[in-house]
Amino acid sequence: MSQPPYQPSPKRSVLAPLLVIGGLVLLLALVIGTAVTVVVLRTDDKPSATGTPAVRAKPSEPKAVEFRRVLTSKPGTCATPAPDGTACDDKGMLYTLGKVELDGSHVTEVKSGHDSTNNYWYVNITLDPEGEQLFAHLTGALAKQVPPANLLAIVVHGRVVSAPSVQSExxxxxVQITGNFDQAAVEALAKQITG
Structure with a gap:
């Protein structure tokens, strides 16, 4: 006697596709979860050589950050409080400054970094569109001047934290500030600007 051909039970045929669909949904959830984790972990705030992240923020007090022309600079100290239009830096320089032409409200990001190709440290400041136009006008005018009239003071809470010379618009x-900086100096400068 021959056996009848195998026929799956109705319950089993319904369960098989549901198990396959459930497995695919679970696999899709794992793939999406992994992708979200990768996206969340991917960032430009890579640790520096010492393991500390680069400063990357807006100024905490935008009006406390000012971009001003340097009218004169000489060794000296500031009276307390400093007279209007003057400010000092931590290196013993006294600056006479022009009006505030741009403030921290136009700064969208400040970060320190290292150019490994050319081996130098820098602070990068990103400006909003209005700040971009104001800064282009200011630096275009400064680039036509001779030292010290081509210096741009970055003033934070009444102190000059940097006064780089401007070579071109x-x-x-x-905005990238470069100089004879090491990692600690650029991280300190970025923190001064962001507050």
Missing amino acids: ITGGQ
Whole structure:
């Protein structure tokens, strides 16, 4: 006697596709979960050589950050409080400054970094569109001057934290401050600007 051909039970045929669909949903959830984790972990705030993240923020007190022309600079100290239009730095320089032409309300990001190709440290300041235009106008005018009239003071809470010379008009809203900096100096400068 021959056996009848195998026929799956109705319950089993319904369960098999449901198990396959359930497995695919679970696999999709795992893939999406992994992708979200990768996206969340991916960031430009890579630790520096010492393991500390680069400073990356807006100024906490935007009006306390000012961009001003340097009218004169000489060794000296500031009276307390400093007279209007003057400010000192931590290196013993006294600056006579022009009006505030741009403030921290136009700064969208400040970060320190290292150019490994050319081996130098820098602070990068990103400006909003209005700040980009104001800064281009200011640096275009400063670039036509001779030292010290081509210096741009970055003043934070009444102290000059940097006074770089301007060699050319800076457009594009990306301001990079370079100099004889090491990592600690650029991180300190970025923190001073962000507050």
